[in-house]
Amino acid sequence: MAVSVHLRQTIERAKRRDLLFVALGVAALFLAFCTFLALFTNMVSAGWERFHPGFFTQYASRRAESAGILAAWVGSFAVMIVTGLVAVPLGIASGIYLEEYAPRNRLTALIEINISNLAGVPSIVYGLLALGMFVHYFNLGASVLTAGLTLALLILPVVIVATREAIRAVPGAIREAAYALGATRWQTVKDHVLQYSLPGILTGVIIGLSRAIGETAPIVTIGAVSFIAFLPPAPVTSSFPFVSFDWLASPFTAMPIQIFNWTSRPEEAFQANASAAALVLVLMTLAMNAVAIWLRYRLRRNLSW
């Protein structure tokens, strides 16, 4: 029997809709890409004149031409180290516990709901919490440690959720293979589940960190200084015991604060500084995302089931 005209028309119509969807998708992508490109080129053209080595090695200054971001990028870097050291082990451990150990009961359900809710709490609220708890109650001051802990709390839900997703992607058959050989729960987690979910976990961690590095509100709330002309003390010293943790208690400034500070200056010349610093911040975030993609690619090469 030949294909009827009606059927042919139906197929044609369905194919047109298919094409329409593709066109809409491409248009949406194009819009997003153009927005990013416009912002990026604007930033580059406005900030290009400040983009020289001195910009990275000079402190903030009252004169726009000689002002740099040394204190800001070092501060951001130090804060990120604290954030990473706190959020990564805590987040991964929580994720593993919830996925592999926690009994399915009301308490676990309550904890899970709380974690999802935490991910939706505005960052300023974390800043207020930190101001009350870390700055005043624990008397940590507006220090690198306070900022690191605050941002760690902020990205903890992101790390936990990413860890759980990555762990859930490991097939049950692999777990059963380990258990059937006589492995304990921890051996199964450490030798298998964790190893195979590492690419996904690392991606989540880096996405969390790249969110934290751009956060302004919580660090402003805890009282970070925006004009600072010294660096936190070095973590390595020349005399015994050679390591120093004084940098944790040091006041600091961070990239987003520096940018915010410059944009709120009345002098036109500082707008170029703000653009240049924003460009650096975007590049830092892009670099972190690139590392995430590269790590995922490297580690996943051998993973299949």
Place this chain on the structure above:
Amino acid sequence: MNEELKKPELDSLAKKAQVSDLSFFYGAKQALKSINLTVYDRKVTALIGPSGCGKSTFLRCFNRMHDLYPGNRYQGEIRLYPDDVNLLAPEIDPIEVRMRLSMVFQKPNPFPKSIFENVAYGLRIRGERSRSVLIDRVEEALKGAALWNEVKDRLEDVATTLSGGQQQRLCIARALACDPELLLFDEPTSALDPIATASIEELIHELREKITILIVTHNMQQAARVSDFTAYMYLGDLVEFGWTDDVFFRPRQKQTEDYITGRFG
């Protein structure tokens, strides 16, 4: 296949395990109903029956896999010989049970690690540290699983680069490396093509000289080809058990006959 005269009396055979009054519950749902079965030493026992009859559930009782998930409950006993210990007793650690029994699953499930590490893993968690012992035992296990010649030059390759049949033989090698007293096969060829299936069946034939095997299969020809004994299960009941040729050619139950001749199932 008239081996009637050569068949020894059942009472004269050594037992490897005795299942008595075994019932199993997934929560409130009863999946096994008071099963009694003898597993004879260094014989292949096949479990057959339609989907959902409880044969895999039954097999997974032996190495306490059901302990991994909440809400499961055993009743009755599985006694393992020669030391006559009840594998299902609450005071017996399931890890200890799994150290004595090995399992091969329905779908090949090698770890995404090297071929060597796959086979060595069971030995590592049994505390084997010596590299030279590991190398010897891995070679022995791979030879036992008829895989050595195919992989001896690529032991460091990732196991998932092997073909499906090779992966399943790797899983058998992984199980053999642990020197199990009882080897459990859960439909080991259902995900494999006919050629790979034939090589696994041949392997089971060789292994039964040394080791007691319990195999679940949905393929009746396979049961007939590889097993000494066959148990037919239906809806959680053990309907018939006996020498494989008796079950296939002289079934005592009408239901068994119907299933085997393909009238239902």
